[in-house]
Structure formats: C-alpha cells, structure tokens
Amino acid sequence: MSEILMSSAKALVEQSRSLLVLSGAGMSAESGVPTFRDAQTGLWAKFRAEDLATPEAFERDPGLVWSWYQQRRRDLNIVQPNPGHFAVASFGIRHPHCTVVTQNVDDLHERAGSNGVVHLHGELSASHCFSCGATGDQSGQSTESEYPPHCTECSGLMRPSVVWFGETLPAMAWSEAEAAAQDCDLVICAGTSGMVYPAAHLPSIAAEAGARVIQVNIDATALDAIADINLRGPSGVILPELLAEQVGPSAI
Ligand code: BV8
Ligand code: ZN
Numbered sequence: 001m002s003e004i005l006m007s008s009a010k011a012l013v014e015q016s017r018s019l020l021v022l023s024g025a026g027m028s029a030e031s032g033v034p035t036f037r038d039a040q041t042g043l044w045a046k047f048r049a050e051d052l053a054t055p056e057a058f059e060r061d062p063g064l065v066w067s068w069y070q071q072r073r074r075d076l077n078i079v080q081p082n083p084g085h086f087a088v089a090s091f092g093i094r095h096p097h098c099t100v101v102t103q104n105v106d107d108l109h110e111r112a113g114s115n116g117v118v119h120l121h122g123e124l125s126a127s128h129c130f131s132c133g134a135t136g137d138q139s140g141q142s143t144e145s146e147y148p149p150h151c152t153e154c155s156g157l158m159r160p161s162v163v164w165f166g167e168t169l170p171a172m173a174w175s176e177a178e179a180a181a182q183d184c185d186l187v188i189c190a191g192t193s194g195m196v197y198p199a200a201h202l203p204s205i206a207a208e209a210g211a212r213v214i215q216v217n218i219d220a221t222a223l224d225a226i227a228d229i230n231l232r233g234p235s236g237v238i239l240p241e242l243l244a245e246q247v248g249p250s251a252i
Pocket of ligand 2: 130
C-alpha cells in the first residue's frame with residue numbers, strides 16, 4: 001500500500017475533530033472469526049450465512065440455527081482482539097469524539113478497551129425469547145445446548161439477540177450511528193463489504209454531510225466509489241499505523 005496514501009490518510013486523522021469508525025466482519029477476521037463471505041464449515045457447510053441468519057430459518061429449524069450460534073459463541077471464547085481493535089481502542093481513549101459503530105456481533109472491540117460501541121446487528125452473547133422478547137437469566141448461559149432453551153416467562157424458544165436479515169435494526173443503535181455519521185468529519189470503514197443495509201448507508205450519509213471517507217480493506221468493495229482514500233490491506237496491519245499517536249513536529 002503506497003506511503004503517499006498512508007500519509008494523506010494520517011493527515012486526515014490528525015485534522016479530524018470527530019471520527020466515526022464503522023467496522024465489519026473483516027475487522028474480526030484478523031482475529032480468526034470467519035466473515036459472512038467465507039464459506040460455512042461443519043454441519044452448516046451446505047448453508048450460506050445469510051440463509052441461516054433469518055427468522056424463517058429459525059422457525060423452520062430452531063435446532064440448526066441455535067447450534068450454529070452456539071458454535072460461533074464457542075469459537076468466540078477462544079479468539080482475542082487483534083492489533084486493529086487495540087488501535088481503535090487507544091485512539092478512542094486519546095480522542096473523546098470517536099464513535100465506534102460495528103456490524104459485528106462479537107465483543108472484540110470491547111475486549112480491546114473500546115467503550116460505548118454501537119452494535120447495529122446486536123450481540124452474540126445475549127439471547128431473548130423469540131415469542132415474548134423476555135431476556136430471562138443470561139448469567140452462565142451454556143454454549144453447549146444444541147437446542148434453544150425455553151423462555152421462563154412463556155415457554156417460547158430463546159433466540160440469539162442478533163438482528164437477522166429482514167429484521168429492523170435496534171432503533172437506539174441506528175439513531176446513534178446515523179447521528180455520528182451526520183456529525184463526523186471523517187469516517188474510517190474497516191473490513192466491511194458495504195453490502196448489508198442500512199449499515200452500508202452510513203458512509204454515504206457521512207460523505208453527504210461533508211465528511212471525508214477512508215476505507216481499510218483487503219479487497220475492492222462497494223464503498224470504493226465513495227472512499228476519498230483506499231488503504232488496501234489487512235485492518236490489523238493498517239489501523240495501528242493509521243491511528244498511531246502522531247507526535248508533533250520535533251522541536252528544532
Ligand atoms: C433491514 C447479525 C429493514 C446476524 C447481520 C436488497 C437491496 C438492499 C438491501 C436489501 C435487499 N434485500 C434485503 C435487504 C435488506 C437486508 C440486506 O442488506 N441484505 C443484503 C444481503 C442485500 N438488510 C436487512 O435485512 C437488515 N434489516 O433492512 O431492516 C427491513 C425490514 C424488513 C424487510 C426489509 C428491510 C438487517 C441486516 C442485518 C443482518 N445481520 N448480522 C449474524 O451475525 O448472524 S449482518 C452480517 O453481515 C454480519 O453482521 C456482517 O457484519 C455483515 C456482512 O457485512 P460485512 O460486515 O461487510 O461482512 P462481509 O463478510 O460482507 O465482508 C467482509 C469484508 O471484510 C470484505 O469486504 C472483505 O474483503 C473484508 N476483509 C476480510 N478480511 C479482512 C478484510 N478487511 C480488512 N482486513 C482483513 N483482514
Ligand atoms: Zn417468552
């Protein structure tokens with residue numbers, strides 16, 4: 001990736017007074033968490049993630065969908081945040097006007113030290129009742145059960161508290177993300193294909209409000225068209241350099 005592009009991007013970060021970081025599955029891929037574009041493995045090899053992450057799939061086969069999330073929960077227990085997560089977290093500690101909005105359902109940003117992370121698509125660690133919405137007792141929830149437990153309120157089936165395709169995003173999360181996009185002067189899109197809506201609208205909302213857009217991705221994506229600077233490469237390598245504390249000009 002060219003040094004000129006990186007220094008231009010670092011200048012935008014240095015000048016920024018309000019930063020939005022929008023992260024996608026590629027951010028967690030550096031920690032070993034498969035993206036939605038990656039092929040499924042094991043029992044779910046013959047399914048696409050998009051086909052499992054729907055209410056219809058859960059109604060059709062609750063055991064299949066629940067066990068897929070249980071496997072992802074177990075996988076998450078053995079991965080760690082990567083240097084990209086830590087770079088975002090330490091930048092956020094140095095710059096209070098930095099909002100982290102993620103499409104990811106893992107807690108890797110939080111485990112790296114980011115606070116107030118906005119989860120557009122929910123969180124894998126929580127569950128609620130598919131019928132009545134009760135959250136029940138989340139403590140010590142086993143990641144081993146291969147069939148969803150029953151709700152203690154209405155004996156309906158518990159489901160993971162993630163947003164499935166065809167479901168609306170949590171209103172609070174979306175309005176916080178939209179406000180951050182409208183208010184920021186710079187948005188960094190890290191590890192997202194820009195294919196899933198309405199999350200994929202956020203960079204355009206920011207650009208239309210006058211913000212500059214930096215994209216960090218190993219591939220070309222739908223966001224190439226609106227990115228002012230495209231930093232091609234892994235987020236775990238690029239973000240630590242892009243967000244490193246910039247020491248002022250050395251005294252002469
Ligand atoms: C909604 C939780 C209103 C579940 C997820 C037609 C056109 C436009 C939109 C639609 C349409 N038909 C339907 C829709 C709406 C639909 C949608 O956008 N569908 C897409 C597939 C076309 N959206 C919805 O349904 C949303 N709700 O719109 O509500 C509504 C209501 C009713 C009816 C209609 C509308 C809800 C969407 C939320 C779905 N849930 N996750 C779970 O996790 O199980 S989304 C899921 O996909 C993940 O959260 C993941 O984050 C996301 C995929 O996006 P990315 O994060 O970008 O990941 P992806 O795998 O795509 O890309 C990874 C990128 O990383 C790649 O670019 C790769 O190059 C890069 N990368 C890889 N490694 C690295 C890297 N980059 C840097 N470093 C690396 N090391
Ligand atoms: Zn219930």
